[in-house]
Amino acid sequence: MLEARHVGSAELRIGDRVCHLPILEGNGGERVLDIRRLRADCGMTTLDYGYANTASCKSDITYLNGEEGVLLYRGYPIEELAEKSRFVEVAYLLVHGSLPTRKEHDRFSDLLNRHSLLHEDMTHFFYRYPEHAHPMAILSAMVVSLSTFYPELSGNDVDEELDITTTRLLSKMRTIAAFSYKKTAGEPFVYPRHDLSYCANFLNMMFSSPVSPYEIKPELVKALNVLLILHADHEQNCSTSAVRLVGSARVNLYAAVSSGICALWGPLHGGANQMVIEMLEGIARDGGDVKKCIERAKDRRDPFRLYGFGHRVYKTYDPRARIIKNTCHEVLQVLNKKDPLLDIARELEARALEDDFFIERRLYPNVDFYSGIIYRAMGFPTEMFTVFFALGRLPGWIAHWKESLEDPEFRIQRPRQVYTGPNLRHYVPLDKRS
Numbered sequence: 001m002l003e004a005r006h007v008g009s010a011e012l013r014i015g016d017r018v019c020h021l022p023i024l025e026g027n028g029g030e031r032v033l034d035i036r037r038l039r040a041d042c043g044m045t046t047l048d049y050g051y052a053n054t055a056s057c058k059s060d061i062t063y064l065n066g067e068e069g070v071l072l073y074r075g076y077p078i079e080e081l082a083e084k085s086r087f088v089e090v091a092y093l094l095v096h097g098s099l100p101t102r103k104e105h106d107r108f109s110d111l112l113n114r115h116s117l118l119h120e121d122m123t124h125f126f127y128r129y130p131e132h133a134h135p136m137a138i139l140s141a142m143v144v145s146l147s148t149f150y151p152e153l154s155g156n157d158v159d160e161e162l163d164i165t166t167t168r169l170l171s172k173m174r175t176i177a178a179f180s181y182k183k184t185a186g187e188p189f190v191y192p193r194h195d196l197s198y199c200a201n202f203l204n205m206m207f208s209s210p211v212s213p214y215e216i217k218p219e220l221v222k223a224l225n226v227l228l229i230l231h232a233d234h235e236q237n238c239s240t241s242a243v244r245l246v247g248s249a250r251v252n253l254y255a256a257v258s259s260g261i262c263a264l265w266g267p268l269h270g271g272a273n274q275m276v277i278e279m280l281e282g283i284a285r286d287g288g289d290v291k292k293c294i295e296r297a298k299d300r301r302d303p304f305r306l307y308g309f310g311h312r313v314y315k316t317y318d319p320r321a322r323i324i325k326n327t328c329h330e331v332l333q334v335l336n337k338k339d340p341l342l343d344i345a346r347e348l349e350a351r352a353l354e355d356d357f358f359i360e361r362r363l364y365p366n367v368d369f370y371s372g373i374i375y376r377a378m379g380f381p382t383e384m385f386t387v388f389f390a391l392g393r394l395p396g397w398i399a400h401w402k403e404s405l406e407d408p409e410f411r412i413q414r415p416r417q418v419y420t421g422p423n424l425r426h427y428v429p430l431d432k433r434s
């Protein structure tokens with residue numbers, strides 16, 4: 001891990017106590033006030049809802065500049081990776097820190113193939129879920145269940161075991177994702193094949209059936225690679241922070257990732273991709289009244305938000321959204337499809353971007369705004385969208401889990417609070433309470 005540079009200190013005066021807080025600078029030039037001694041030296045803690053101004057760790061994995069719309073994985077621009085790389089290679093990059101050599105790549109692909117099958121007993125679990133179970137619930141339960149079938153690290157050869165555990169999860173989660181879809185569709189499971197690449201395998205497991213083989217279109221495999229790459233990491237977002245927080249209790253990787261899946265499911269996070277399509281469908285049903293939707297999003301008394309818009313860190317166009325918007329056109333062209341929701345989405349974006357409410361708050365389309373239109377065109381049901389996001393985000397979660405374990409400054413994550421409840425009071429027996 002590279003060290004953040006010590007570039008000075010700030011003086012904080014509270015009454016007659018003076019604290020000197022070190023100022024650190026990360027590689028992207030972001031400056032942070034190191035408050036780790038604040039409570040000990042000044043008897044105070046900080047309050048920061050949503051951790052909007054709090055760095056929870058140092059990290060080498062992803063650089064994000066939300067003012068300029070820059071996103072780098074291990075130093076590589078997202079645009080280059082999306083254009084030139086494949087998901088498996090990016091997963092390796094995130095987890096191991098560098099792009100694989102040919103030999104490393106082949107070994108990684110071989111491991112992914114070897115670990116792609118689920119223990120056959122696990123396949124029975126799928127049948128016990130109710131008919132309309134959300135695939136994100138199934139995914140999270142199945143991932144934590146992997147820990148009952150596959151041993152935790154024994155500590156003998158940690159590097160080798162970590163390699164196998166992380167590869168196993170990358171490979172099996174794809175199988176679980178496809179099986180959960182097959183279960184909800186009421187179709188037989190399609191097993192992974194060694195002769196197919198990661199993404200082609202996933203498409204085949206999703207869409208082929210014993211009665212009709214699936215024609216794997218290289219353009220769709222490419223689009224899937226791009227989408228998974230774009231979702232692969234995004235530094236300390238909600239689900240990754242969940243993985244780090246749960247992982248900080250030293251639970252196994254499967255349990256930590258399962259918690260990340262649950263966090264991702266939320267409509268303010270990865271679940272927004274499903275919400276976007278439902279919102280666009282609602283507008284279409286309403287006769288295409290985009291203005292009404294914008295007015296609702298602006299109404300402070302209405303909890304409704306424009307899904308797929310806004311971001312905690314990006315205050316400009318999300319670079320992933322830009323790439324996804326282009327991929328969207330390409331996929332619709334390849335499939336020779338027209339989607340009226342795309343026209344609605346475009347109009348919604350254009351109107352929002354010229355509306356003062358969105359301009360003042362610097363709200364732009366995020367990664368979820370256009371992705372659902374691609375998934376729809378490819379044939380994924382709406383409920384699978386966030387599963388797909390989870391599959392893409394997995395290498396990031398693994399990389400962060402691994403990095404936090406290896407961090408010499410590691411501590412269990414345990415924020416403080418400002419207590420606002422009642423003062424001391426004493427128990428009153430039930431028959432004496434009025």
Ligand code: ACO
Pocket residue numbers: 050237267268269270272297298304305306307308309310311312313361363366367368
């Ligand atoms: N629609 C309408 N208003 C919005 C939106 C939106 N999508 N996003 C933010 N705002 C408004 C807020 O109401 C707030 O207004 P105010 O200053 O008048 O109170 C202001 O913009 C700032 O918003 P916050 O909620 O403080 O921003 P925060 O950083 O906490 O939230 C979030 C970010 C959750 C992404 C938010 O923009 C949102 O809810 N977006 C819609 C859901 C979504 O698309 N989520 C996916 C994000 S990407 C991802 O996680 C993969």
